Every structure is written in C-alpha cells, then in structure tokens.
Amino acid sequence: MARAHDIGGLKGLGRVEMEQDEPVFHSEWERRVFGITMATLGKGLFNIEQFRSGVEEIPIVPYLESSYYERWIATLERNLIRAGVVSEDEIDARTTELSHRPETEVGRREEPEFCEMLLGAIHGGMSPERELDAPKGFEIGDRVVASGTEVLTHTRLPRYVRGKTGVVVRLDKAFVFPESNAAGDGENPEWCYCVRFEAEDVWGPNAENAAPVYVDVWESYLVAA
C-alpha cells in the first residue's frame, strides 16, 4: 500500500461492528457533505477519480482514525482548492468565524435547472463506459498476471493482487481509466475484465480460511501469464 486506502489484507484490524437500524446519515453535517460533494461533482469542479485520490492522500493514521465523511470533507476541500474556487485560508477563516458565532445561518441559493439535471443523473446514471475501437486484449479463460509496477498516485489495482496470477472470468465494457483521469490527463478508456485469483495464489501457502477473490481490472494492469 503506497497510499493509506489500499488496505486489502492488512492484518491486525479488529472486529467488524454493525450498527442496528443505522440511519443513512449520522448527523446534519454528513448530509451536507454528501450533498455538497454530489453537487460540486455535478458541476464538474472535479471528477470522481480526483475525489477518490484526495481521500487517498490522507496519511494513514488520520485515514484509519477519521470517520467516513470526515475523509470526504478532506478530499472535498482539497479538490475545491485545486479547482481554484476557494482557498484554504478562506475555509479556515470561515470555520473560525462560525465557531465564534455558531448560530450563523448558512446562506442559500437555488438553481432549479441544475437541480433537475443532477437529479436526472442520479436517477438515470452517468456510466463511465466509453466507446473503444481497440480489440479486447484478453478472452475468458486467459491466464493473466496483474501488474507489479508500483503506482504512487491514484490507482485502482489493489496491492494484494499485484504481481499475482489469475484467470479472466468476465469481459466488461471499456471504462474511463482512473489513473489518467485522476491526473487530469483525460479519460483514455480501456477494456475491463473480471479476474479470479485463487486464495493460495494471493495469500500464499499459509492462507487459512481464505477464498478466491474476484477483482475488476483495467486492461493495462494485465499481461498474459
């Protein structure tokens, strides 16, 4: 794990704790963070890969210790600042002001047309599928090795399968390539595949109780085995 988020297989973590009758959001600020994120994504101020990348930039201890939507605040800030629409100083100053006058109401403005457009996207979807002329490089049943090349920036190949061998079990569409889109270098779509990795090939001979893992992988992450 070059970055904090790539934790598949990390040992030492505790039990999975479920909450009974969990609400969709746990507080008003979680609601607003979620809504602001969707609305600013919808405005094209950043893309989903840049949003994810901003989460991954959080150092590992705060990453693991903060709550889910606290991580969203961190990446939302980062991305808004990078988009040039607000500065860190402005956010800091406003936070301080609000802490002194917590009763201050947040202002409002409406954009009915944008609102309808966004709701339309939520209900209709916005697939990262793209047209691609290039032929698919792999077929079902092909044995493939996942890239072992380190990527120190945004990547969607989990570290636990890097360098490991698996078998293509499903051919998917061509999707926007996240590494490229996160870097602002365009969508550069690639064919995607679902690859099955056997437990012992991923976790080694001492894997107890493990199971095959199916990972969805862009074509440039794969070479023929």
Place this chain on the structure above:
Amino acid sequence: MARAHDIGGLKGLGRVEMEQDEPVFHSEWERRVFGITMATLGKGLFNIEQFRSGVEEIPIVPYLESSYYERWIATLERNLIRAGVVSEDEIDARTTELSHRPETEVGRREEPEFCEMLLGAIHGGMSPERELDAPKGFEIGDRVVASGTEVLTHTRLPRYVRGKTGVVVRLDKAFVFPESNAAGDGENPEWCYCVRFEAEDVWGPNAENAAPVYVDVWESYLVAA
C-alpha cells in the same frame, strides 16, 4: 504490508524530525524495558525473531502512534506470556497495584554469573551465522526475482521489493531463517545475498527522485530472473 511494520514506501508520512543531543533513553522506564528485554532474550525465553514478530502484531494505528519502546513493552509482554512465565492478568493486576501505590519499589535479585555471560555476549556478539553444506544458489551478477508470495506472519522480505527483479551484488553467509525461527520451527539456516534493485524497477516509471535500493535477502525469497 500484511503487517503494520512493513512500511517501506508508504506515502503520506511527514517530515523526519531529529532531536538535538538526544539521550540514549528518554526515561527510566525505557532503560528498564531495554534491559529487561536483553536479559530475557539472554535467558532464552524467546528469540529475536519472536520478539520482532510481537512488534509486528500490533495493529497499524497503535503501531504508528506508539513510541518505540512502547512497542517493545507490547512484544515483551506477548513473548513472556507465550513463554508461560507470566500471565496477562498478573501484569494487569500488578500495574493496577502500582498505580495505587506508585512509591512501591521494584524488587531486586542478582545473578552475577548470568550477568557476566550476558555482558560477554554483548561485547563478543552472538552471530546468527550458521554452518550450511548446501551450495549457494546464486552468484554475484545473477538477476533474481524476489518472492511475490504473501507471508501473513513474520517475514523479512520487505513488501516493496516483492515480485521485483534485481541483481545479486554480494554473497553473504548462511544465517538463521527468521520465518522459521519466529514460528518456533527451528533455525533452518539459508544463504543470504545482497540484491540491488533499480529505482524504476521498484517504484515504477513515476518514481521521482528515487534511488537504487539494496536489500539483504535469504535464498528462499529468490528465484532466478
């Protein structure tokens, strides 16, 4: 990093902070932890690999947040408990007692002969070098690939070179194999090698400012490239 300690290359960590005129120990308890560890290691209650393994079992957040000798306390406890000489309940109970009566003196006992033996080892060394009849599997200049097989328990092959290709640059002696000795399965010595990995082969094409890394590797971690 299957375990918390294997952090070579982890992104997001801050500056390296040096302390001016740093003392060897920062408090009396650090002195005692160090000394107790050396003395119980010297008694053979556990071996160095088991000691390291106990540090690695600490979950990642406490691992990264605790101080160096706090991690030693954790593994010292674990290993003394596993050795059967003290129980967690006993340590808990004694800790509580001492917190109520902090002025209590810790008892003393002396073992002049053991003391001399231990100091002799400190000054004379205790090499993990072992005799090995098997011929060396590699020569200087051999291109080798470091194992990509996941090890979920104690291992000394850093994750950042797993599956990566390098060149043997130095032939070392045969040393006790840590994975085996940590598991209590005996020393099973193997030949060791120093392997040079080029920066781009380890960190990928985007490695900025990186440099070749020399890693010392047991033979069973290597295959010919």
Place this chain on the structure above:
Amino acid sequence: MGEHDDTVNYPSLRTRAIESLLVEKGILASDAVDRVVSTYEEDIGPLNGARVVARAWSDGEYKTRLLENATGAIAELGISGMQGENMVALENTSEVHNVVVCTLCSCYPWPVLGLPPYWYKSPEYRARVVVEPRAVLEELGLELDDSQELRVWDSSADIRYMVLPERPAGTDDLSEEELTELVTRDSMIGVARAGTS
C-alpha cells in the same frame, strides 16, 4: 451511533464553512444539496434491491435475465441510476456463496441498496474480508458449509455487484410482495442469509 446534535463540532463547522463560502461565490445550489440528500434518505434504499430479488425468486425467466444482464433486468422494475449503471448479480446457491466488498474505497450499488452502511466502509471489513472471509462472516453471524465455495468480489472498477441470496425454505406460498420483506440489505451484500434479521 445514531444522530448527533453536533452543530459546533469541527466537521460540522468545517462543512458549514465550505457550504457558506460556495453559496456566496455562486457555485453551490442549496436546493440540489437538499434534494440529493432527501433522495438517498427517502427514495433510494435496499427496498429496491429486495424487489429485484423477490421478482427473481418468483419468476425464473426474470432470474435468468438478471443473471445474464443485471442492469437491464433491474431497469425492468424502473430501477436505475448513479453507481448502478453497470450491475452484475451474483447468485448464492448451496454450492457457492458470494460476498461483496470494495477494498479501495466504498463502491456499492446505490440504486438497489442505497448508500452503504458504516461497517461496509470500515477499514476492518475492507481489509479483512478478502483475506479471512469465513472468519468475518462468522463474526457477523453467518456460518457457511465447508463445502460451499466462498467467493469474494472486490468492486475495484466500474461494475457494481448485488448478491441474489438463496430463497429461504418454506416460502413457496409467499407472494412476491411478501418475499420482498425477507430480503435484507445484508443478504444482498452477502454477509447474511435472506429471511434472517
């Protein structure tokens, strides 16, 4: 966790700072924020997925279509949307049990299941379920037969997975609507059986 009154804690202040600045700068639409939130609090949730599962249990041809082209079969019930544009349904049987995770973040099939629960997004689940899935499922109360192949699906790209749980025994007489009530969110992630709490 439940709901907190936390208007003065740091994340709350920070969020309100961002929102107020974006509003003043004419960048943020408050109505869009409201509507997005209410959509996921009120309209889009696991009941959608339950309808899909109940239909598949009741209608063999629908089930075939679901397993062949989940996105299309789900759309037949009027269900579609963001994070569900490319769906795959995974059938649990007596031979194979499927469980879904996103180790890298929190990818999840929003149109059929709503927003993910906290545990699904937790480091504990994400790190552990790929390497010790049987232990995790046992902790969560789901014991599998040793003979069942357990398959873990990591939502690492743009496919979103839903599990089609096994239809509980003794439900032959139930209507599709009654079946819907047996289908929990957790059974569609693969960490529980249908018909259990």
Place this chain on the structure above:
Amino acid sequence: MGEHDDTVNYPSLRTRAIESLLVEKGILASDAVDRVVSTYEEDIGPLNGARVVARAWSDGEYKTRLLENATGAIAELGISGMQGENMVALENTSEVHNVVVCTLCSCYPWPVLGLPPYWYKSPEYRARVVVEPRAVLEELGLELDDSQELRVWDSSADIRYMVLPERPAGTDDLSEEELTELVTRDSMIGVARAGTS
C-alpha cells in the same frame, strides 16, 4: 524529548509491573538489566565508529581492509559485539553516496554506533527514505550532487552497515584523534557529511 519524570505514566507502570513480577518469579537478573543499560549509555556509542572512520582516513591499508572485511577491521580496534557480528562498510565518494535504513524495524550496528536515535526508528524515516531519499536527505540538510549515485541500504537481514563518510577537505594536517572529532553519528548513517554538525 529529553528525560521525563514519568514514574506514574502507563508505560512506566507496565514496565515496573513486568520487572517486579519477573524478579519475584526468579526469572530476571536485576544486575543484568542495570549493566546492559549502563553499557549502552556509557560504553558503546558512535565514538567507536568515529575511531574506525578516522583510522580509515589515516591509513589506506586499514581502509582497504575495512571495505573488504569490515567486521575484522573493526575488531582490530577492539570493537565488536551484538548487532555488529557481520558488518559491511560503505564508502562515500564524490560519485556514490550511501545511506542506511531498516524499513522493517530498527536494525543498526550497535558496537560502532550505539543504540539508534529516535528518528532512525521513526515510521517517517523508514517509509520515506527508500522511496524519496533525496527529499529526505535534503530535509535533513544534506544536498547531494545530481551526478552522485545515491544508494539506499535496507538492513533487512543480518548484515549491519556503517557508512565511511568522505574525509572533509582541509584536514590533511589533522591527527587521527583530531579526525575522530569530525565524525558524527549521522555521517556514519549517511544522512550528513563528516565535519558538519
């Protein structure tokens, strides 16, 4: 950090609990604990390594032996011991700069350098120096020529490394003893030059 008075903090209580129990059980030798501690506080430290370096600067044949068989050459000066049984010396030159780390724990050549400083054992140094060594060295005040090859040595097995730093310019007239004073601990780890603070 300096020295704390911390007899009632948790690590201190825990340590005293362990020590008192082991003494009562007849397992721990208090005198051994005392002696081990005083050995590393008083007897074994970077002055040993400095003597090795100064000798190598002063005596070309010694330097050759040091680079060929560091353990033996170090032993010529009466220096040996635990965590120094298998030493390798790395020569810094105008073409090559060496820096030492232990990414997995805190392996360090005790007989020549004593116990490692805190920063050497810190996650920050261990994680970063292998992937961005030039940046780390710059932060620590050491700028290298772009033309110098920087080599990072990870003490991952049983070899312990010491760096033989470059002899500072203008020191031709200094005695071996005077040279010793120019050799800092950090210069023998490779994060500083000799002759600098």
